[in-house]
Amino acid sequence: MIEEIQAKSILNPTGGFLASYTHSLNAYQGCAFGKNSCPYCYVRAMPVQRFSGKPWGEWVKAKINAPELLKRDLEAARRKGTFGSLRIFMSTATDPYQGAEARLKLTREILEVFAESGDFGFLVVQTRSPLIERDIAALQRLGSRVAVSFTIETNREEVRRQITPASPSIERRLATLERLTRAGLRTQAAISPVLPCDAEIFAELIAARASRAIVDTLIDGDGAGGRRSAELGMPQLLKSFGYADWMLPDAHLPLLEALRERIGADRVGFSQEGFNLL
Numbered sequence: 001m002i003e004e005i006q007a008k009s010i011l012n013p014t015g016g017f018l019a020s021y022t023h024s025l026n027a028y029q030g031c032a033f034g035k036n037s038c039p040y041c042y043v044r045a046m047p048v049q050r051f052s053g054k055p056w057g058e059w060v061k062a063k064i065n066a067p068e069l070l071k072r073d074l075e076a077a078r079r080k081g082t083f084g085s086l087r088i089f090m091s092t093a094t095d096p097y098q099g100a101e102a103r104l105k106l107t108r109e110i111l112e113v114f115a116e117s118g119d120f121g122f123l124v125v126q127t128r129s130p131l132i133e134r135d136i137a138a139l140q141r142l143g144s145r146v147a148v149s150f151t152i153e154t155n156r157e158e159v160r161r162q163i164t165p166a167s168p169s170i171e172r173r174l175a176t177l178e179r180l181t182r183a184g185l186r187t188q189a190a191i192s193p194v195l196p197c198d199a200e201i202f203a204e205l206i207a208a209r210a211s212r213a214i215v216d217t218l219i220d221g222d223g224a225g226g227r228r229s230a231e232l233g234m235p236q237l238l239k240s241f242g243y244a245d246w247m248l249p250d251a252h253l254p255l256l257e258a259l260r261e262r263i264g265a266d267r268v269g270f271s272q273e274g275f276n277l278l
């Protein structure tokens with residue numbers, strides 16, 4: 001059930017984990033991928049979810065006036081002289097290409113607003129959804145002002161089925177990453193958080209399909225030294241599948257090293273610095 005709402009704002013000042021960005025942009029509230037997937041998603045513990053009255057993943061609100069609000073905000077930034085230095089992360093608390101986007105096309109319209117606005121600064125589109133392929137032409141119109149950060153947490157399909165079963169298959173996501181890169185777009189594989197994987201094989205698959213990568217972990221990436229991941233039950237979940245060692249602080253290092261060897265150390269980031277280097 002998608003509820004269509006009129007939002008009051010669309011560009012929201014950001015900081016913290018995304019310190020090098022000026023604003024976040026979420027055209028949706030809630031995220032359908034959260035149903036039977038993404039057990040580590042920190043939005044589950046945020047006020048937007050706590051006060052929703054429904055389980056995470058079972059409600060989505062679409063800000064149907066998002067493109068109009070964006071036009072307004074971009075014009076305001078132009079008047080203030082901040083237009084060229086805008087650095088926008090879409091999205092921080094939802095996936096801009098979740099199922100509802102196929103019909104509503106809010107993200108597509110947002111890309112078109114950015115393209116028509118001129119030299120606005122920089123936009124990162126963060127998603128795990130192959131639906132982004134629909135908008136390759138719109139992304140291409142933004143040229144070097146856009147990068148796609150594409151989530152893929154493991155190369156092992158059985159791990160995906162165990163831990164994030166509602167997420168698109170590994171094969172499908174690798175194909176999307178490849179298509180985006182072949183279309184000339186700046187791409188980043190967001191291995192965030194890294195789940196049990198085969199370091200050398202995974203690094204090889206990523207290096208052939210993305211121009212850079214970021215590795216994050218359930219300890220470093222939750223902004224609380226692993227406390228939030230623990231509150232979400234991730235240690236117990238991993239343990240239940242026999243992956244307890246993957247909660248150890250250095251479990252990600254073989255993958256990080258394998259990626260740096262193949263892509264180059266300057267194009268493989270770790271945790272917060274990885275997202276902020278884009």
Ligand code: SF4
Nearest residue numbers: 031033034038041094
């Ligand atoms: S796709 Fe992102 S926002 Fe949506 S449930 Fe998964 S981690 Fe959370």
